Amino acid sequence: MNTAKLTIFFDGGCPLCKREVDFLQSRNQKGYLSFIDINTSDFYLDLKYGITYKQAMERIHALKSDGSVIKDIKVFQEAYTLIGLGWIYAPTKLPIFDKFIEFIYGIWAKYRLKLTFRPSIEKLCTEKGCKLS
Incomplete structure (x- = not known):
């Protein structure tokens, strides 16, 4: 029986x-979290x-168990809540601070590949044969 409440798509x-x-x-x-490596060749x-x-x-x-998709910092907020460490990300939900954290995450996301010495x-x-648009 699958008890996952959140499936996280990650870059392995x-x-x-x-x-x-x-x-x-x-x-x-x-078992509330499951993970899918988006780099597996057979995954679309x-x-x-x-x-x-x-x-x-x-x-x-x-992907939440109700079928809705979440992204960015909300993924971490949800994941940490499900593993009993929601307090770590609780401050990221506060007004003003939430905008700052989203901004910081946006910078990380934009430069993540470069910062980890990966291809563009x-x-x-x-290489994956996918569309760029």
């Missing part, structure tokens, strides 16, 4: 993303979930 080629997922998996005793996000590979590589996405999104998409 990103060392920092992988470290975060490893931490979340280590705290996932109730757009066909199954309506999220393109490019979109998933640009910003983190997750265009090159990754070309």
